[in-house]
Amino acid sequence: MSDQNCLFCKIVSGQIPATIIEKNDRVTAFNDITPQAPIHVLIIPNQHFTTMAQVAENDLKLVGEIIEMADKLAKQLGVQSYRTNINTGADAGQSVFHAHLHLLGGRAFAWPPG
Numbered sequence: 001m002s003d004q005n006c007l008f009c010k011i012v013s014g015q016i017p018a019t020i021i022e023k024n025d026r027v028t029a030f031n032d033i034t035p036q037a038p039i040h041v042l043i044i045p046n047q048h049f050t051t052m053a054q055v056a057e058n059d060l061k062l063v064g065e066i067i068e069m070a071d072k073l074a075k076q077l078g079v080q081s082y083r084t085n086i087n088t089g090a091d092a093g094q095s096v097f098h099a100h101l102h103l104l105g106g107r108a109f110a111w112p113p114g
């Protein structure tokens, strides 16, 4: 199911262009348009969910598939250390309300986050 007003649904359907890194029938990975690291890939369910928590509620296996794809892509892109990030809600920095996992790599990251 998709939401016709959703930016990431439009990327999944090809209505809006993106640099797709990998896609299967359940998950799509594409480059973030404003990269925060040399590697910054967004990994999303093809189906529309507003948050990753909603993905977990509806299809727990899909959460695993998203994390599995992040790890596979990190290895393919040649990074041993990487950061994955899920922003849930506006105060946490979520700006696109189609669930996504950020995969960031290619530089060192500070902790705690800002």
Ligand code: AMP
Pocket (backbone or CB within 6 Å): 007, 016, 018, 031, 032, 033, 034, 035, 042, 086, 087, 093, 094, 095, 096, 097
């Ligand atoms: P978040 O702030 O966690 O919701 O992350 C949304 C991410 O989507 C941000 O890092 C944006 O840079 C990214 N983004 C917004 N529009 C696009 C687009 N058209 N193609 C690729 N990434 C996008």
Ligand code: ZN
Pocket (backbone or CB within 6 Å): 002, 003, 006, 007, 008, 009, 010, 047, 048, 049, 097, 098
């Ligand atoms: Zn969507």
